[in-house]
Amino acid sequence: xxKTFRKGGVHPLANKFSAKKPxxxxxxxxxxxxxxxxxxxxxxxxxxxxxxxVLVGQVIAKSSGFVSANIHSSVSGTVESIxxxxxxxxxxxxxxxxxxxxxxxxxxIDREDILKKDFSLSAEAIIAKINEAGIVxxxxxxxxxHVKLSVPKGKKADVLIINGVECEPYLTSDHRLMLxxxxxIMVGILLLMKALGVERALVGIENNKPDxxxxxxxxxxxxxxxxxxxxKVKYPQGGEKQLIKALINxxxxxxNLPIEVGAVVHNVGTAFAVYEAVxxxxxxxxxxxxxxxxxxxNATNFSVRIGTPISNLINMVGxxxxxxxxxxxxxxxxxxxxxxxxxxxxxxxxVILFPENDSKRPAEQxxxxxxGKCVSACPMGLxxxxxxxxxxxxxxxxxxxxxxxxxxxCGSCSFVCPANLPLLDFIRLGKTDVGAMIRARKx
Amino acid sequence: MSYSIxxxxxxxxxxLGVLLAVILYFVAQKFKVYEDPRIDEVEAVLPGVNCGGCGxxxxxxxxxAFVNADDISTLxxxxxxxxxxxxxxxxxxxVAVEQAPMIAVVRCSxxxxxxxxxxxxxxxxxxxxxTSLYAGDTGCQYGCLGLGDCVAVCNFDAIHIDEETGLxxxxxxxxxxxxxxxxxxxxxxxxxxxxxxKGKRIFVSCVNKDKGGVAKKSCEVACIGCxxxxxxxxxxxxxxxxxxxxIDYDKCKLCRKxxxxxxxxxxxxxNFPLRKEKVEEVKQTEKTE
Numbered sequence: 001x002x003k004t005f006r007k008g009g010v011h012p013l014a015n016k017f018s019a020k021k022p023x024x025x026x027x028x029x030x031x032x033x034x035x036x037x038x039x040x041x042x043x044x045x046x047x048x049x050x051x052x053x054v055l056v057g058q059v060i061a062k063s064s065g066f067v068s069a070n071i072h073s074s075v076s077g078t079v080e081s082i083x084x085x086x087x088x089x090x091x092x093x094x095x096x097x098x099x100x101x102x103x104x105x106x107x108x109i110d111r112e113d114i115l116k117k118d119f120s121l122s123a124e125a126i127i128a129k130i131n132e133a134g135i136v137x138x139x140x141x142x143x144x145x146h147v148k149l150s151v152p153k154g155k156k157a158d159v160l161i162i163n164g165v166e167c168e169p170y171l172t173s174d175h176r177l178m179l180x181x182x183x184x185i186m187v188g189i190l191l192l193m194k195a196l197g198v199e200r201a202l203v204g205i206e207n208n209k210p211d212x213x214x215x216x217x218x219x220x221x222x223x224x225x226x227x228x229x230x231x232k233v234k235y236p237q238g239g240e241k242q243l244i245k246a247l248i249n250x251x252x253x254x255x256n257l258p259i260e261v262g263a264v265v266h267n268v269g270t271a272f273a274v275y276e277a278v279x280x281x282x283x284x285x286x287x288x289x290x291x292x293x294x295x296x297x298n299a300t301n302f303s304v305r306i307g308t309p310i311s312n313l314i315n316m317v318g319x320x321x322x323x324x325x326x327x328x329x330x331x332x333x334x335x336x337x338x339x340x341x342x343x344x345x346x347x348x349x350x351v352i353l354f355p356e357n358d359s360k361r362p363a364e365q366x367x368x369x370x371x372g373k374c375v376s377a378c379p380m381g382l383x384x385x386x387x388x389x390x391x392x393x394x395x396x397x398x399x400x401x402x403x404x405x406x407x408x409x410c411g412s413c414s415f416v417c418p419a420n421l422p423l424l425d426f427i428r429l430g431k432t433d434v435g436a437m438i439r440a441r442k443x
Numbered sequence: 444m445s446y447s448i449x450x451x452x453x454x455x456x457x458x459l460g461v462l463l464a465v466i467l468y469f470v471a472q473k474f475k476v477y478e479d480p481r482i483d484e485v486e487a488v489l490p491g492v493n494c495g496g497c498g499x500x501x502x503x504x505x506x507x508a509f510v511n512a513d514d515i516s517t518l519x520x521x522x523x524x525x526x527x528x529x530x531x532x533x534x535x536x537x538v539a540v541e542q543a544p545m546i547a548v549v550r551c552s553x554x555x556x557x558x559x560x561x562x563x564x565x566x567x568x569x570x571x572x573x574t575s576l577y578a579g580d581t582g583c584q585y586g587c588l589g590l591g592d593c594v595a596v597c598n599f600d601a602i603h604i605d606e607e608t609g610l611x612x613x614x615x616x617x618x619x620x621x622x623x624x625x626x627x628x629x630x631x632x633x634x635x636x637x638x639x640x641k642g643k644r645i646f647v648s649c650v651n652k653d654k655g656g657v658a659k660k661s662c663e664v665a666c667i668g669c670x671x672x673x674x675x676x677x678x679x680x681x682x683x684x685x686x687x688x689x690i691d692y693d694k695c696k697l698c699r700k701x702x703x704x705x706x707x708x709x710x711x712x713x714n715f716p717l718r719k720e721k722v723e724e725v726k727q728t729e730k731t732e
Contacts, residue, residue: 089578090577090579091577335576335577338561338578339561359565422566425566426567
């Protein structure tokens, strides 16, 4: 009997077209646009000026607080300007534009493809290196990793959980990484374990990736304390709280972080980035992005430098004529792009091209008949049909009582709703209202 | 069956009724809350729509504040206007402070002719929701989304979306300047301005804070922050901040010089008689026709 989480969950079609395609390296773009805010927390402060020459891996914006992350140049060249540039939702956000000249890396970065295992560093030194390298959660949430590793006083972690679930349909970037960089991920996990001071690490992978499970199991047999678990396929198993429930059967109390139950969750992509940062001195300047879609013949995975325009990726695979919507991220949690000219950021896990009939919401939205499907689908045990009403009527305090802030915006409710109600849209709006109320209360 | 049962019952209940009435009377006397009778009188002269435009919870709340206030100059019912102020002040035997009537203006002229669509929004019809998702379906992140949150919130049926331009239009006769649409608009486009003599008013119909080039690219009638109006204004009524001009309605003398110099036509004049040259133009076109 395979493990999984208990409450709710849905089964969207997997559509993992690019699972068999090895990661290709995308040619360097002419110009990169690197936003200074690619993570949750305070935007970084630019430390370069117009006309400066930069190398790959050089810090161009410094972290401006504890919950913030360094930003590094992903190319070598000249800083063109620091301007407000379009982000994925159409707002202008500050970004550093660099024109590409050659591909020169900082000399201290080790670019040889030889597995390195050096565990001599202390926990503090590892966390400092991760902080320095600007690593954020690469599953898509982009929470700065060093914050998660700095366990608050009075709390203790006893297990590290590595998220290789990739429960979003279409996306295969983590899957390919697990197949191609198994050893590196293992070393990364050991480093994370040392940073946290835990003896045990569990890797959770959904059962629809048997090759990745077999590969990591075989690699894990060479290292102490790492177990690989196959999990039943169910969305959203990649949610932190769901994964903890599935793997170690502990329930994170409402409004708390996983550290409350002694667990810390990191993505496999993050583990790989940690390996590169600590062993090879390589900061986070590139990531794997899946480019896929139903009408795309050659859906594939690219290793992309941060700041490359998404249009470059799409041009490489050729955009099908019928495409009417481009989604940044997975189909369940991703956001539609306003323009393909926005850059790839640290959180871009996939680019999905949707044809017209898949991209539109039905015009007619019948009323809610209280069928309760959303309630049984919600993995957090909330009542979406109630929350949408409260949000539409702006009943902020009641929403707080109904634990709206527990919602992780997985979209299961909208997915199952037979009336196609915009449940998640209004819940998300309600969350911002409740957040604003709580902030106002603290003042 | 005797009548005695009926007699006893009636007697019993009557005694009980009288007894309870006496108790209730004394309790009511003991716990009586004094309420200023003038509050009721003031409330009677208020419009009674409970819109909240005055900043108090409904007309009763305003009436209480009005009666208890030492200085009534800061209290004003925008819906009732000066007539109501005078009537309410007379109840208290005070003198009302007259205030210029205000009206809501929509500071965006980005109709589809001027502002090309860059994407199709397909979500729920709510400006507040759309803003939380993305910047808008045109190149301008500041402009009107046209999904009608202001229309939904208006208690007076005074604002409607024009089907041709997709922008909200304020009905001058119905608008009471209660300010509900202003708080409802997530893009802060709607503003309360002085209605002006005979409804004449001039304002910058744009809230785009982008640099001139960027603004012009996304919308033909955007304020590009060129500053020509600031120089042209003889009364120092226009300030330029973040590439956006703003006309101070207290200083503006309605000379219309700024409207003439504006290169993009983002300054609007409302309810003015046609200008000389324009009158001639109109006459000429009428002749040719």
